[in-house]
Amino acid sequence: MTFGPYEKRKFLSGYFLIVGMLAFLLFAALGPGIYTNDPTVWYFSWQRMLFSALCHQNPGRSFYINSVQMAVCTRCFGIYLSAFTGSVLFPLISVWVKKKFKGGKILLAISLLIIIIDFLGNAFGFWVNTDISRFITGILLGMSVTYMMSADFYNSVKHSYNMEELVWNR
Amino acid sequence: MEPVDQNSYWSSVILASLIFGVVYFALTIGTGYYVINHQPASVAMSPSSIIGTVVCLFAGFGGMLAVWHHVNEYEVTIQMGRGAVIGIITGLLIGVISFVLVHLWEYIDPNYTSRLMDVQIAIMNSKGNMTAEQQQKMADMMHNRGGMFQVLGALFTTIGLGILNLITGIIGAKIFKGDEAAIVE
Numbered sequence: 001m002t003f004g005p006y007e008k009r010k011f012l013s014g015y016f017l018i019v020g021m022l023a024f025l026l027f028a029a030l031g032p033g034i035y036t037n038d039p040t041v042w043y044f045s046w047q048r049m050l051f052s053a054l055c056h057q058n059p060g061r062s063f064y065i066n067s068v069q070m071a072v073c074t075r076c077f078g079i080y081l082s083a084f085t086g087s088v089l090f091p092l093i094s095v096w097v098k099k100k101f102k103g104g105k106i107l108l109a110i111s112l113l114i115i116i117i118d119f120l121g122n123a124f125g126f127w128v129n130t131d132i133s134r135f136i137t138g139i140l141l142g143m144s145v146t147y148m149m150s151a152d153f154y155n156s157v158k159h160s161y162n163m164e165e166l167v168w169n170r
Numbered sequence: 171m172e173p174v175d176q177n178s179y180w181s182s183v184i185l186a187s188l189i190f191g192v193v194y195f196a197l198t199i200g201t202g203y204y205v206i207n208h209q210p211a212s213v214a215m216s217p218s219s220i221i222g223t224v225v226c227l228f229a230g231f232g233g234m235l236a237v238w239h240h241v242n243e244y245e246v247t248i249q250m251g252r253g254a255v256i257g258i259i260t261g262l263l264i265g266v267i268s269f270v271l272v273h274l275w276e277y278i279d280p281n282y283t284s285r286l287m288d289v290q291i292a293i294m295n296s297k298g299n300m301t302a303e304q305q306q307k308m309a310d311m312m313h314n315r316g317g318m319f320q321v322l323g324a325l326f327t328t329i330g331l332g333i334l335n336l337i338t339g340i341i342g343a344k345i346f347k348g349d350e351a352a353i354v355e
Contacts, residue, residue, distance in 0.1 A: 010251075014250070014251060014254075018337070018340070021333055021336070021337065022337075024333075025333065025334075038304070039300045039304055039308075040300070040304050040307050040308040040311065043290075043308065043311070043312060044311065044319070046322075046326050049322065049323045049325075049326035049327055049330075050326045050327070050329060050330040051330055052323065052326075052327050052330070053194065053229050053264075053265065053268065053327045053330060053331050054227055054229060054230055054330055054331065054334055055227065056201075059293060076227065079227075083337075105345065145341060148341075148344065149340070149341070149344060152250065152344060
């Protein structure tokens with residue numbers, strides 16, 4: 001595989017596009033509570049509409065900002081928060097330590113399994129999951145996805161740049 | 171290596187968007203009727219929450235399915251950029267299909283939307299922390315919403331589906347991309 005200037009630009013623009021979209025999703029997930037304390041705004045907000053097909057937006061399973069419900073439930077918020085954070089941190093860390101993170105698919109499978117167990121345990125009455133437990137399982141899922149994707153980031157950077165120059169004179 | 175860019179992804183995109191559009195519509199309507207037929211106070215801990223949890227993020231996986239189908243259809247390896255394109259188109263089509271189906275349903279049951287809205291207001295009143303004045307304002311606004319509100323709602327919903335499916339398309343490309351070495355051989 002050859003990486004010329006075009007490929008480098010394409011790779012970097014693709015990466016920043018994804019990070020930008022995740023930042024946008026995270027911002028939108030916070031809902032209208034970041035600029036108003038009127039709960040009636042929620043239903044008519046673009047943030048609610050944006051996620052209306054992607055999240056059940058259950059008022060009993062959501063965090064509130066300024067008494068206004070967030071646009072997504074606690075688990076989805078955990079996913080968007082950790083997906084954005086991980087998309088910034090994991091690629092940087094992998095380049096910093098000059099090491100490609102491995103086992104991403106296994107981590108993803110484990111995090112999905114934890115969510116399924118949490119969901120089934122709650123559904124069958126073994127325990128009652130809470131906002132915090134749903135939030136944490138969401139964080140695990142988002143983190144594992146970005147951890148897995150960071151391996152491709154590392155590969156692309158390795159092909160694009162001299163890794164020795166990229167460790168910022170450690 | 172198989173010339174990836176020459177393979178059309180439209181059959182995969184249409185198949186995935188039809189499956190997800192129809193299933194999402196069915197789950198939405200099913201959940202809607204369950205909520206309508208139960209007391210709002212019991213909804214948060216009832217099977218509707220279970221359905222809701224299943225529906226949660228469900229529509230975001232259309233892009234992943236389309237990428238999986240495309241990779242298997244042509245036995246190709248796939249770049250993440252192409253996965254993103256497949257994902258975003260699939261997401262946009264899911265939005266359009268489900269919007270059309272929900273509006274067709276309003277011809278079958280014209281009272282569906284208003285009944286669901288009443289229950290939603292009741293749920294928000296019982297779970298949220300609105301004053302009586304705010305509850306009344308909310309109810310009035312919801313019942314007096316115009317056609318433009320529905321169009322805007324569909325637009326933002328479709329944009330949300332497009333963005334999330336774009337991301338799941340990329341993830342799908344990462345997970346399902348063929349064995350490059352095997353294809354080269």
